[in-house]
Amino acid sequence: MSWCETMLLFLLFALSIPPSSQAWSVDYPSPISNVPSHWTNNNATIPYNATYADGSTIRAILVRQNPAGYAPSFACGFICAAPCDRAFLFAVFSVSIGGSSTSAPANTTATLRVVWAANRHHPVKENASVQLTKDGNLILRDFDGSLVWSTNTLRGPIVGVNLADTGNLILFDVMGKTVWESFEHPTDTLLIGQSLRQGKRLTSASSNLTQGQFYLTVLDHGLYAFVDADTPQSYYQKRFNVTDAVVQSKMNISSDEAKNGTAYISLLRGSLSAFASLSSTRIKLFNISLPWPSSAQLMSLEEDGHLRLYGWNGLSWKYLADVLNVDPEECAYPTVCGEYGICSEGQCSCPTGNSGDILFRQLDNRQPNLGCFPATPLSCDLIQHQRLLPLPDVTYFNFAHDWTTDEESCMSACLKACSCKAVFFRQQNDSYGSCYLMPKIFSLMHYEPGTIGYNLSAYIKVQMLPPPPSSKGLNATAYHVGVPVLVVLICVLLLFIKRAMAKRMQEDDPFKGIPGMPTRFSYKQLKEATNNFSKKLGQGGFGPVYEGKLGSVKIAVKCLQDIGHGKEEFMAEVMTIGSIHHINLVRLIGYCSDKLHRLLVYEHMSNGSLDKWIFRKNQSDSLSWTSRYRIILDVAKGLAYLHEECRQKIVHLDIKPGNILLDDKFNAKISDFGLAKLIDRDQSQVMTKVRGTRGYLAPEWLTSTITEKADIYSFGVVVLEIVSRRKILDDTKPEGSTNLINLLQEKIKIGQVLDIVENQNEDVQLHRAVIIEVIKLAVWCLQRECTKRPAMSQVVKILESAMDTEASSETTSRDDICDASSPLSPVPVSAR
Structure with a gap:
């Protein structure tokens, strides 16, 4: 930096300091910091830290003190919201600071308020760091060095960061001009x-x-x-x-x-x-x-x-x-009464049937605003036993995507569509009106008849259980049996039914007697553990997943709602994963088989599924290459164990980013064994119906003759997605680039393999050579002929650098792997 630039920067710094009558204590950090700067999230390196009365913890690295009483003072740094669980945001927040105080800024009973945060999608841990780099980027990294957030500043050169008295975090150049500001990213x-x-x-x-x-x-x-x-x-x-x-x-x-x-x-x-x-x-x-x-x-x-x-x-x-x-009564807010709840003058209730049947129940009777849930979950396999419950004088906050038809056709369309949860019909004339099919229902609203200005019919879908087999009637000769004999027969029958029911209640466990099975829980135990299934983590292939707690241990509970089809998957998952244990497989803690309820209890994976991290719109917030490489290795180890180290070979059949879960340290574990198949060691293959997910299916699915090599193909697809940070099939891409494998083949032809990687930032350039080798390994796994694909143990060795690709392939040379003529096209098979 030249002498003139240095003096100008000093002048800018001096002008930013308030007059001496408003000067802040020397104990407070400056509101300005120059390039380069580095802060680590711990008490030792950030001395300006304390805990507020509500339990929130802050560690301030920049503080802008405003005149006491007239305006809030602002600080920038790390904050852990109450109750603090050691998950921090890098944020700008308001603080109350006395003009003559010499204490740390957090020693106040005033309410803390965050006005901007960089990483709400990905809180960081202790020893995370913020760095203002020489090239002018403000970068947030987690404790393991993985990139969490960056300003991605392209204009420059940047010479410093300033926390303005308005609460605006600013990166400025040598002329004092703003290059980046938090106000532009609310x-x-x-x-x-x-x-x-x-x-x-x-x-x-x-x-x-x-x-x-x-x-x-x-x-x-x-x-x-x-x-x-x-x-x-x-x-x-x-x-x-x-x-x-x-x-x-x-x-x-x-x-x-x-x-x-x-x-x-x-x-x-x-x-x-x-x-x-x-x-x-x-x-x-x-x-x-x-x-x-x-x-x-x-x-x-x-x-x-x-x-x-x-x-x-x-x-x-x-x-x-x-x-x-x-809405003055707040009924038009989507979550005022939770899902399926009906709001009327600020009061919440559940939909009821005309005959008094209990079709919906409240999540918590003491908190009606949390919403309701169907007493019998909707099942696409029992769609023929669903009906529409009319809701008189009920409307909704949002009507969009309508189509014109008659009311009967509108109702019929909802009953035929598995995704439809409710339907509204707005009458336009005697024959036709606007039909609205709702795939998701938030809070509903009651209205007084005649107050909305049009005729509206509302229906909500409910699941009815299949009727019992119809009675054929008594044998004709039974009518001629004497009354005493008939009474005796009825008594014997009742006694038999009572004993059968008691025996069924004692033995209603499909896995009783099978050694090594996980713990069996009652439905009541899991309902209490999940606080009545109140916190939803996500939606799996066969039902929702809820967060819960058994003692102090966090769990994830998967509810299988597919009542008919789901039993097969339930048996497969418990039998498969219940008897195996590996660090890279999600651990099955227990299960519930209680009447119509079938639930699986897993260890809780705090960072969710991999797809949420690699398919982010803001690629600067995604995982670092080091973390992604480790995830690829973890998945490979998990598959190697399933294929080669179990008593029976286990073929997962649905390897995809959504079925790869990440713990708090971003260790990867394979989950969702609902589609898995067991293959005896003396079998080379198994016949099965098409199952899995479009885009990840191996070519041999066309014959339905499957080996563990089908998983290896899917693994190759996942590796390409992790490396490129885009989906294998993406219709939002330009024509010719929607299929990642086809795009890779084109790039191989012109010798630009790395072009499939989106957002080639500094992290990608630093590991360029390794990324190319991993792409070559993925191509090997994607060979159309399954015999040419490597075993997963070979893949693990290559990734661990125990052997390189050239030394480990007996059937395919490295040149062949990257040969553009190698058949790598995906299989056009639709599946789940």
Whole structure:
């Protein structure tokens, strides 16, 4: 850095310091840090740490003290939300600091509030680090060195980072110009002067500060709030009216805004306003007046979907108003009464049948707002025994994707579609109307007849059990039997039924007597362990997975809802994984076989499935190459054990990223053995029906004659996905690039194998040679002829560098592996 640049930087630093009458204690960190800087998340290297009254822990690395009472002070650093479980976010948060205090910033009883966070999707552990690098990137790494988040700053050169008095975290260049700022990347909060631009989201935070299920976004025709689902559902809209918009001068608008040319909303003193910048003019689209105008305000999208305004009262943030004002009674908010719950004047209830049958139950009788669940889960295999329960005077917060038909056809379409959970029909004339099929149901709303202005019919799908076999009637001769004999026969029959039921209750265990089986639990035990199945971790192939606790041990409970078809998978999974143990296989702790309930109890894997990490839209947040290489090796070891070290060969048949789970240290373990097949050691192959997932199926599925080599093909696909960080089949890619294997063959032809890797950052370039070798190994596993694929033990040795690809392949040379003529095309077979 030149002498002039150094002096300019010093001048900028000096100008950022408040006057001496407002100077902060020398114990506080500076709000500015220069390049390069490095901070490690522990008490030894960050002395400015403490615990708040609610249990939250902070470690501040930058502190901007504002005048006491007038505005909050802000800090940037690591924060662990209450109750702190040692999972930290790198964030900007408001703190209350006395002007003459010499104590650490966290020694206050004021409420802590996070206004921006970098890694809500991936909290980091103790000894994680933040680094301001020489090339001007601000980088967050976890304790194991894996990349969690980065500013990806391309403009520069950057000379420092500054925490402004507005709460904006800024990277600036030698001229003092902003190169990157947190205000351009909002999370759940907008501060005064901050904007939410078109294409970006304000996403709610849950109670532990991780990412919630609501988001607010600006589209080209309005401001919208959604609850996130497979198909997001909107619960708030404020449309733009460009024709009547007010055109304003462009004099006070930044050049960056002028170049944008898109709509945005801004939190200003006293208002939330929407604008669009067009050429030399700024168009005001709407204006929402806010109470108590002040420069110390913030607006937060919270975990219940409300957008709330807060003002600073000198010590903490005070609630002022609900900005969206969706519904005075709150019934129009999607989760006010939980899934399937009906909201009426702020009270929650469950749908009921006309005959008084209990078709839905509350998750918690003491907390009706948590929602309801079907007394009998819906099953696609028993779709013929489903019916639609009418819900009089009930409506929904969102109607979208309608089609015109008659009411009978609308109802019939829902009954035929396994994915349909409810249906609404809005009458337009005597014959036709709008039909809305709902694949997911949040809270429903009761309305008074005649208040919505149109005729609406609402139905919710319920599962009925198959009727018992019809009685053929008594034999004709029975009518001539005397009454005493008939009474005796009835008594004997009742006694027999009673004993049979008692014996069945004692022996209702399909695995009783099988040695080495895991613990059997009752349905009641697992219901209590999961707090009435209240926290859903995800959705598996045959049912949802819930988090629970047995004592102090966290568990994951999979509920098999596929009542008919699921029994085969249930037996397979318990028999298969219950008797084997390996560090790279998810451990089956126990199971439940209780009447219609079949559940599997696994060890809890805190980081979820692999697909959530490698298919991220923001690739800078994905796993480092070191972590991904270790995951590939872990999966290979797990498969090698199944194929070669068990008494019977176990073929998994559904290897894919969704069935690879990660623990808290990102160790990989194979899960979901519902489709597994056992092959005796004296068998070379097994005949089976097509099963698995499209894109991962080996070519031999066309003959249904399967060996363990089918898993090796799937493993090769998974390796390509881990390396490239894209899906094997992706219709969002340009034509010719939708199939990853076809794309790889084209790149092999022109000698540019590494081109399949998306976002070739510094981490990829550093491990370029190793990544190419791993791609070659994947290609070997993807050979169309199954005999040419390696055994998994060979794959493990190669990955552990015990032997290289050349030395270990007896049937295929390294040149052959990368030969463009090698048949690697995927199999066009549709499956689960």
